[in-house]
Amino acid sequence: MARIAVVSQWLLGHIVPALGIGAELARRGHEVSMLAAAPFRALIEQAGLKHVEIVCGKYPHKFMEAALNEIDALFASMQPDLVLCDSALSAPAYAAEKRGLPWVSYQTAVYIPDEQVPGVQRVNERLRAMYRDELNALRQQHGLPPLADEVRTRGDFAGLSADLHLMLFLEELLPGPVELPRGSRIVGPCTFEPESAIPLARPARSTELPNIIVCTSSADKPGYTEKTRCYLEHALAAFPEGSAQLYMAADAGIVDLAGGFGAHVRWVGSHPNHHLLFPYADVIVTHGGCGTLQKAIRHGVPTIIIPLGSDHIRLAERCAELGIAKVMSLEAINAESLRRAVQQALADQQMKQSIARLSGKVDEQNSNRRAADEIEKRLLR
Known part of the structure; x- marks a missing residue:
């Protein structure tokens, strides 16, 4: 069985879906760890995953160097076979890329094509160019080549995987017919539903x-x-x-x-x-x-x-x-x-x-299984 490291944004709307996938993978016998801040430990362990504490990474676009250094050091000791990361996070994707680890990305929000991204287009383009320069500087520090895929200069896709990107939403919620990023699979909403004594x-x-x-x-x-x-x-x-x-x-x-x-x-x-x-x-x-x-x-x-x-x-x-x-x-x-x-x-x-x-189209347990199936296919490559 594989060792899988999961890294999410520090928001429940992102962590809970990832826990659903992680719990399904753990049920299948994989060793699954989630890197997260200390307050999430109880919830992570309740899902049957191992909690690995990190102190950097609360903000996807801030302190990226510190987050990458911390996660890279943890990957060196954990030696995961695969990384599952939130597509908005550059640090875990770059650490995986640096170490030659396969990584799978996921997103919890509905995909919006570039032309429909909110805001003024020329302002968005200027901010995106600044972000690309920042990301490439970070990559250079860690011996990685400049970004060749322009998609990964978008804020919500800094950690995008071209091999497998899991989209955790109903296809009906998409804003019409759109071309999805390479490697995308719509698996539906995943979740973890713990019992509560409240x-x-x-x-x-x-x-x-x-x-x-x-x-x-x-x-x-x-x-x-x-x-x-x-x-x-x-x-x-x-x-x-x-x-x-x-x-x-x-x-x-x-x-x-x-x-x-x-x-x-x-x-x-x-x-x-x-x-x-x-x-x-x-x-x-x-x-x-x-x-x-x-x-x-x-x-x-x-x-x-x-x-x-x-x-x-x-x-x-x-x-x-x-x-x-x-x-x-x-x-x-x-x-x-x-x-x-x-x-x-x-x-x-x-x-x-x-x-x-x-x-009737929302079945989170089936979505958890579909996501786990796709990840296991990636592991077998």
Whole structure:
């Protein structure tokens, strides 16, 4: 059996899918280790993987030299047969390349072709050229040739593998017919679903009041906390006691309301929690992360998407095209408009039918197996 090293961005939306693949590979007898920060140790070990602590790598585009030095030294001692890495990470891919190790990349967000990347094209091109120069300087320091594949100068593809790149999303979420990067395989959403002893993690479905789940992002990008606080507070104001059961998948400390919270509000801070909450949801309010939306599709739950970043906007637009979500801009949200949107989603039978048509296509366990199958084929080359 093979020794496999897994390296992910330090975000639950990236780590949890990788754990699903890693757990399947471990079940097949492979020795799987995940390189991650100390706070993720319990979750990694719960998935049956060995945790290897790293201190660098929280930000994909920052401190790349330190991350590469640390991971390269670990690979020297671990001697993995294959590396599975997040496609946005240059360090593990370059360390594998330097040591002649095969690596497989994966992405959790839906692929967007260059011409549809948000932003001003000439600005994007200038930033990409600067990033390419930085990456090539790093490669030169470690005896690697300059990048020959222009795709790998894009921020989310610095660690792209030309041999095998796993895309962990439903094909229907793609923005129309597109040409995928070389080596790509769409395997669907992968995940790891641990049991939880948190008593509030399993809500009871009320026959009278809807269960509304309000989700937050695990990313700590600039401005996300303020934007998240905004829609959390609007949700609390929109649904007073007696109108709904609210499950806030967030840290209660993110909001500050002097009046406190009614008994109908439950805060769920344990992660991951979507697999515990969504089976009981009637509507989900979310920023529109790919993992969250695919979990909602799996459980046939309508969503209200409030995009936080430009990457969320593209996916939100696609979900609206598919008829499975309502999209609201943060600027247009207040308690009344959010309450109205939720009520419309609850009553929209066509939306529920559209979600039901996609729901059967989301099978994370089969996706885990498909990804593991592809990795094992790569190991046999």
